[in-house]
Each structure stands twice: as structure tokens, then as C-alpha cells.
Amino acid sequence: MPSVILRDTNLQGNITEKDSITIDGIVVGEIKAEEVIILENGNITGDITADNNIEAGGQITGDLYSERIHLNNSAKIRGKLSHRNLVVDEGAQLEIVSSTRKKITNNNKE
Amino acid sequence: MFFKSDKKNQDQVRGFSHLGENFRFDGEIDCKGEIEIAGKIKGNVKAKKLRILETGIVKGIVQAEDVEVLGHMVGNIDSKNIYIGNKGVIRGNLHFENNLTVLEGADISGHVQKNKKDKVKRSDTDKVKYLEHNKIAS
Numbered sequence: 414m415p416s417v418i419l420r421d422t423n424l425q426g427n428i429t430e431k432d433s434i435t436i437d438g439i440v441v442g443e444i445k446a447e448e449v450i451i452l453e454n455g456n457i458t459g460d461i462t463a464d465n466n467i468e469a470g471g472q473i474t475g476d477l478y479s480e481r482i483h484l485n486n487s488a489k490i491r492g493k494l495s496h497r498n499l500v501v502d503e504g505a506q507l508e509i510v511s512s513t514r515k516k517i518t519n520n521n522k523e
Numbered sequence: 524m525f526f527k528s529d530k531k532n533q534d535q536v537r538g539f540s541h542l543g544e545n546f547r548f549d550g551e552i553d554c555k556g557e558i559e560i561a562g563k564i565k566g567n568v569k570a571k572k573l574r575i576l577e578t579g580i581v582k583g584i585v586q587a588e589d590v591e592v593l594g595h596m597v598g599n600i601d602s603k604n605i606y607i608g609n610k611g612v613i614r615g616n617l618h619f620e621n622n623l624t625v626l627e628g629a630d631i632s633g634h635v636q637k638n639k640k641d642k643v644k645r646s647d648t649d650k651v652k653y654l655e656h657n658k659i660a661s
Contacts, residue, residue, distance in 0.1 A: 422558060423554070427549050428546070428548050429548075430545055
């Protein structure tokens with residue numbers, strides 16, 4: 414079953430999840446999962462690596478690695494993005510370096 | 524930072540956080556509401572209500588108001604109410620204030636102690652006395 418972290422919850426540390434993870438709370442640390450969904454109240458400080466998909470609607474400070482990255486209109490992102498597909502909605506606040514790759518590996522920190 | 528954090532929607536949260544079976548976490552958890560753990564957690568957990576499900580394993584110190592252990596727990600629990608299900612496994616001390624419930628089949632090794640909560644009460648009665656004294660004096 415996928416994980417859900419609501420906005421009254423504060424995590425400090427590294428997360429590994431083989432399933433989908435939805436975050437509406439505060440996370441300080443690295444996140445690795447199959448799919449990561451950051452909701453409007455979500456606040457992430459740390460790198461996010463997702464195999465399939467990252468939906469970003471909250472505030473993220475850190476690097477994002479995923480097949481597909483979707484930045485929603487409420488997203489506030491600062492960091493580097495590596496992706497194959499990138500979608501940015503109108504209204505997203507960004508301070509990013511973005512690069513499209515053919516293959517996304519977990520350790521492409523160059 | 525160029526981001527401004529808007530502080531709306533800080534009112535009550537509906538529902539509870541759920542950490543799934545494949546969730547692995549190293550670090551601290553601080554939850555002001557309810558949280559349910561089915562994965563593996565290493566680190567201290569603070570919550571209002573904590574439920575460790577049958578597949579859940581928590582290694583660390585737990586501080587909460589209500590704790591329900593249906594899975595594994597290694598470390599001390601400090602809570603007002605503690606409930607341990609029939610498949611619950613505890614390795615550590617239990618400190619509780621109000622109620623401790625242990626179902627048949629639970630596996631516990633550690634100290635079990637009821638904490639006195641008179642400290643808070645005493646300061647309250649002191650305050651009341653002080654207020655009454657002030658009333659009489661004025």
C-alpha cells in the first residue's frame with residue numbers, strides 16, 4: 414500500500430519506499446521511491462529519486478531525478494532536475510537547472 | 524530564501540499519515556496527529572496517536588499520547604495509553620499514565636511502569652490556591 418504523509422507530520426531522515434509516496438508534510442532528507450507526489454503543503458529539503466514519476470506541488474529544495482517530472486502550478490522548486498519528460502504548469506516558481514536524459518540512473522550526480 | 528511560506532491551512536488535519544509496508548526510514552518522526560506504521564522505522568517517534576501495524580517494526584524511543592502496537596517494537600514507550608495486540612512484540616520498557624492493555628498472546632520483555640501524573644496536578648492546585656488567596660486578599 415502506498416504511503417501518505419500528512420501536513421501535521423515532520424520527518425527528518427532518509428526515506429526508501431518501493432511503492433508510491435504522497436507527502437503533504439515536512440521532510441528533511443533524501444527520498445527514494447517508485448513514485449513521489451508532493452502536495453501543496455509539502456516541504457522537502459533533500460534530493461528526490463523516483464523510478465517513474467515525480468509530481469511536485471509543494472516547496473522543494475534539492476535535486477530531482479525521475480523518468481517524468483510534473484511541476485504543478487503551486488510548485489516552488491530550487492535545484493537540479495534530471496528527467497526524460499518534463500511538464501511545467503503555469504504558475505510554478507522555479508530556480509532550476511534542468512537536463513533531459515535518455516536514461517535516468519540513480520547516481521547521475523554530475 | 525526567495526520562497527515565502529504561506530501559513531494557511533494550519534488547522535486540523537483530517538485522517539492520518541500512513542507509512543506503507545515497503546517504507547524504510549532512518550531518522551526522527553514528529554507527528555502532531557495520528558500516524559500508522561506498516562514499514563520499518565529506525566529512530567525516535569513522537570506523535571499524538573501512533574499505531575504500529577502487524578507488518579510494522581519500530582526501533583527507537585516512542586513518545587505519544589496513545590500507542591497501539593500490533594507489530595514489532597524495540598525500544599522504550601512513554602505514553603498515556605498503551606495497547607498491545609495479540610501479535611504485538613515489545614522489547615523495551617513501557618511507561619504509561621492511564622491505561623495499559625495487553626491482549627493474550629502479546630510478547631513483552633521489559634519493565635512496565637505506571638508513571639505518576641501528580642506533578643502537573645499539583646502545580647494546578649497550587650495555582651488555584653494562589654488565585655483564591657489573591658481573591659480573599661483583595
